[in-house]
Amino acid sequence: MSHPEVVPEALIVDTVGPAELPSPLGLSAVKGDEIADYTTDDRRLPLDPTAPNAASGPRFELAGARERIYFAGPKVNAAIVTCGGLCPGMNNVIRGLVMQLWHAYGVRRILGFRYGYAGLSERREPPWELTPELVKDCHHQGGTILGSSRGPVAAEEMCRTLLELRIDMLFVIGGDGTMRGAHALAQEVSRQGLPIAIVGIPKTIDNDIAFVERTFGYATAVAQASAAITAAHVEATGAKNGIGLVKLMGRHSGYVAASAVLASRDANLVLVPESRFDLDGPAGVLRFIEQRLAARGHAVIVVAEGAGQELIESESTTDRSGNQRLADIGVFLRDALRQALPDAPLKYIDPSYLIRAAPASADDAIFCGQLAEDAVHAAMAGKTGLLIGLWMNRRTHVPLPAVVGRHKRISLDGSFWRNVVETTGQPQLLRSR
């Protein structure tokens, strides 16, 4: 994994005010009494514990229940919004937030904004009142019961909505663009001196949020994507010189593609945004596939949607969330392969919507519950402008400014990527130096 640089101060978490109320959770500060313990703000996790000077470098605050909190649960108005593309586990997070707010902290008014940030705009649809009864079974289905959308709403406008509905805390489930909006909103709230907590739960099926080891839905997506690669393998071996080509998600980072390849063991080439490649030429993709067909009679190729963008001539456009619209590398590769290898029957599979809409796997279901629980703890303690991350398998508080606009990427120097190219048998580089 490769993350951007960060200074120690950037990992300090902001608050809406001093946490002076006792927690209603009744946990313990004593080890070994068979009662769960509170987490303290001073227990911090170094960014790189193997570094010699780990203790003085950047360190994360650990997530968890605090002994002193800011908000009094029964008086709290909480709200939830889900933004961006679908991702397995969104409903699990919604359910977890509602259950934890209601049962652990006694919150009795929880609004669910409809259809992403548009639900906080002036022309919003009325939000839903969320209760345990309403959400208790929603985790069995994929997607988000609240609906989602792309695109920002001005921070001032969202802030007005929060004020109007007297919201004390907003839980924002979304990806990089969404967190940019959450950061702007937190800044606006702070500018106006309002005691409203903004807490993010990172949702990116691409698993590309900086300083977050793993995001929810990613494991489910890898499992689903692996099944698509198996289908491509079946198609490829079912024809003489058959090629199976699978396009997977991954705008800036090829984690889903690479991990699915490791899970399925059936792919012979994987192309990710982190590693530039040539199409033509002696080190290019076409030559490699030609050789593979000659040697083995079939080939399976996996390509992340953000790979090879520089090969495609296109006018650059952006979508409503400000994400750059990508040219379609899947279709481009499909056509290039068909032209270069006309006798090789190619089957093109684009399973993205099937993957996104799946319900969370058991593993992701557990993870979503834990993230939701920690998000509620953070908000109740008055922490704001942060998201709940995972670092070295511990859940953490990560300030939004450290994250926004930056991406985690596969390190081509790391053992993960080496394992991937060993598995496919592809060369380390598919380009002329």
Add this chain to the structure above:
Amino acid sequence: MSHPEVVPEALIVDTVGPAELPSPLGLSAVKGDEIADYTTDDRRLPLDPTAPNAASGPRFELAGARERIYFAGPKVNAAIVTCGGLCPGMNNVIRGLVMQLWHAYGVRRILGFRYGYAGLSERREPPWELTPELVKDCHHQGGTILGSSRGPVAAEEMCRTLLELRIDMLFVIGGDGTMRGAHALAQEVSRQGLPIAIVGIPKTIDNDIAFVERTFGYATAVAQASAAITAAHVEATGAKNGIGLVKLMGRHSGYVAASAVLASRDANLVLVPESRFDLDGPAGVLRFIEQRLAARGHAVIVVAEGAGQELIESESTTDRSGNQRLADIGVFLRDALRQALPDAPLKYIDPSYLIRAAPASADDAIFCGQLAEDAVHAAMAGKTGLLIGLWMNRRTHVPLPAVVGRHKRISLDGSFWRNVVETTGQPQLLRSR
């Protein structure tokens, strides 16, 4: 179900010669002795048993082991070929044929031609020697271990190959185009007076073979397709005025689309080749979807690939098997919907290759085994130029000429289709009268 007309004589099965050898199976002709009984040629199943004159109308020969057979197993050279697109269960059929030939009839030489009819051409790849050891686990994977291809080979050329390799019986697994080839080959074999049995096992994921109630792989395909509709539903409800559009297989017949709709219960419109529809106009598809969105805020549409072909201007072309290349109704509808309803986010899902490549469901696995068993019984008894069908849940012998070039289609007058339109809530007709 709607089938073409047929005269009683058309259901008489051809043979390569008199069945005079005793079967090695050691079955019984006595009822109630706890030993399986032979099937006799004179036990015949009326095409329509509810018709008043059923007994004098067309009747099918029942499939099953015969007491007298034509071929002596240990001397037999058998061969198998798989043609056309992939379909769940092909490997189950291959495995079943090999197991039955080997263990029940003592056949010890079984060739597997590679890559469809091309494997019987002059420039063929060498066929595989199939044994129980080699095929015993192949049913756990989708596709066909023998490989497949589209396109015919001249009957004379295939006949030469059979002679050269001294093949006594050829099992042909394929769809309508393939059965056309099998019929031509059977005619050529007969013209030359050769005692070679040609037996088909119908493989069409579209379930559109005439006089065959259900083909293998179809149930698996419906289950997979139903999951894709669920994903479309999740996507549609995840956005304001969201539309999920799923394209499914079904060139001439919309069985997969219609059955998947019945299984999932989540679709609001299904379009099949059997029922013409308007795109525009007061009774057309666009108006219906517009109203649906206004009423419910989302819509799920399922379209079979052969539907609405007359709406699309395109030059008609044919593929190697002589099947007409279809214009892409999925992409056409997607674009038309996006243009007509620009504020309705549309997600387009084309899961066909994922569906085709799935391994057989439990139900199809059983069915494939039974079809293979009966195909071997038929060939050993010297029957030729037929395929193994299913009629009123009994396996039957269907002469190839009754089937070739004709299709089974959904009857728009039947309760199956009524059940479908009741489930979606769509009008009976989506066109101006």
Add this chain to the structure above:
Amino acid sequence: MSHPEVVPEALIVDTVGPAELPSPLGLSAVKGDEIADYTTDDRRLPLDPTAPNAASGPRFELAGARERIYFAGPKVNAAIVTCGGLCPGMNNVIRGLVMQLWHAYGVRRILGFRYGYAGLSERREPPWELTPELVKDCHHQGGTILGSSRGPVAAEEMCRTLLELRIDMLFVIGGDGTMRGAHALAQEVSRQGLPIAIVGIPKTIDNDIAFVERTFGYATAVAQASAAITAAHVEATGAKNGIGLVKLMGRHSGYVAASAVLASRDANLVLVPESRFDLDGPAGVLRFIEQRLAARGHAVIVVAEGAGQELIESESTTDRSGNQRLADIGVFLRDALRQALPDAPLKYIDPSYLIRAAPASADDAIFCGQLAEDAVHAAMAGKTGLLIGLWMNRRTHVPLPAVVGRHKRISLDGSFWRNVVETTGQPQLLRSR
């Protein structure tokens, strides 16, 4: 399949009165007009269409919508009850009944009795009011939302409940014991001259209802059971001389066990109630397994719960539904094998509750919908004292007296069983003659 004998008169369906109202469905009596057609009472399906005198033998009435009906939908009070053990698809049937009653016939009062026949007793829990909104998603989960129970309630008492709640039609979802109760209730209703329709939808995971080719949930159960056999195979091959023993449902009939064996292809012995076997002796089970272990180093055994009862000394008892309590053949065999083959590690798997609780497969989901639809058509037409069957892949009306107390069993003379023993490699008989 082996069914009891029946005379032609036994297949005549009873009615509560003359069907004189026009159906609100607006179907057609004209073929080819692309409008679904009504079914007529005189279109009948012979029990054995291959018999020479099929037309004069017993024949089933076909299920489907009638042009003339007895009840006026908007005035109807309908009710549903689910009885006996769980079975995949019960919720699909409940959902299908409610949707069809509500949307097709305009029924607006539909009660769901709680916990089986107990819900019709004097000390009943209050029934639920069922609506499309309430049932629309219930088919995604296994079991029955209404709850179930075993055991009869006196027909008079149930009849009083129906009168008290002014029920016009009762849909009874259950197995043989339940249908006995439904028959008694229908007789009581008739004795009192009440116009109340009693319509059964047969629910038996064992697939053992007489004159019914396949019951809902059976296909799902076979798929689940097949997976359990695979697990047993993995365990057996994972140890030297490993034995995997799977007990499956099947009190009187071994269909689930036999079909699961056909689907998985991994079992080496299947024991069913239809075929008596010895434990000891030269032809017995222990000897066969000993030989199998010596030859192959592992063995997989599948036993239906009703098999081998005569081998177990036990006092006979009956459960609340009057079903005889079976001695546990699984545990008996497990202990006998461990004693006889102490060096063969045996893993015993009893997956019954996991199988029963599964949601319906795609195939069963479709089937449940069709059964529910036809049950509503039958009740609305005033037919009573019948269940909806399946015969030669057509849905039928079967009078309860023809069914009650009788079982469908695997024919040991048929090709189905022959296919099973060929698949396992076991001898036709596992006993000394």
Add this chain to the structure above:
Amino acid sequence: MSHPEVVPEALIVDTVGPAELPSPLGLSAVKGDEIADYTTDDRRLPLDPTAPNAASGPRFELAGARERIYFAGPKVNAAIVTCGGLCPGMNNVIRGLVMQLWHAYGVRRILGFRYGYAGLSERREPPWELTPELVKDCHHQGGTILGSSRGPVAAEEMCRTLLELRIDMLFVIGGDGTMRGAHALAQEVSRQGLPIAIVGIPKTIDNDIAFVERTFGYATAVAQASAAITAAHVEATGAKNGIGLVKLMGRHSGYVAASAVLASRDANLVLVPESRFDLDGPAGVLRFIEQRLAARGHAVIVVAEGAGQELIESESTTDRSGNQRLADIGVFLRDALRQALPDAPLKYIDPSYLIRAAPASADDAIFCGQLAEDAVHAAMAGKTGLLIGLWMNRRTHVPLPAVVGRHKRISLDGSFWRNVVETTGQPQLLRSR
């Protein structure tokens, strides 16, 4: 998670000799060159990076490829053995070891001992020769292709076998008992001064190996177990006062039970070995369930096999591996509940063998491949007497003495357990203080 104490010296890894050969992998020591980097022995991970004195406390060596190695691949004789109960992913590890040895280091002789340590005894079955061709598809099936067994073989005897077959490195896949044997063998090898590397890959479906955060197969087991809880929930809600009782694996640690509860969200009580409980009395299990039934009409209970042992009178016995045989808490609880609550229909589900025999999930498949890769790196570098662990999501080298005979257990003071009891709604303690 709660682990035993350890001193810094206990985490120093042993070697068979100096690593002086250059690695054939051709990796890099330069960051940022898009070539994977070697791992160095001095990069160490603190046991608790959040502790103030982390750098001076116990620290793990990181797993990974070394620049200098001890063995020359083409001369190496490697061997693999799988021991103990089945666990998802064993075949993935076998496959990964063979692929990595063969393709990365050029090892050409790889033996697979049959049926656990018995395969290294004097009366052993001949081992298999493993090749990439032989193992390439084995990961699609559960279990272990090599077979397994319980029980030790004397270290001297195993050492003689290694010498006789001239084995240079042995990979041992197994749990705590197995690692005890591996440790004894490593000590014997060392006593004789032999350059044979013994490297463990921890396999425990219970996830209870000390100093190992997660073991392979555990995630798959949790997913399967979660499905069994769903079935229990369906059964419980399907009857009035219905109880679903699921027994899961977990001899010393309740991780599978607790995590499955978090994944499914359907259980109302989970009992684990870490938390003693009363059966009777005001704080006991029976009272809790009685109250739950009165309030909600059904209850789902999950019990780990090692829970509540002190409640059951039984003579203590041990199995062949020296593990104490547990009394059957599942059956004990079932009977106690039936006696105490005779009107509450109880369904008892014991899915252990179905869970164990499952193939690895996508996530576990990836993890198994990585563990196998690192095990080969460690052995080639001459490291011995260790296993490959996972700590804070980094793979590590853990010396066997630090692990053997000690268990990781759920910390009742931690947030994981708090999350579990919040999910079920059970009290923190189910006993009188």
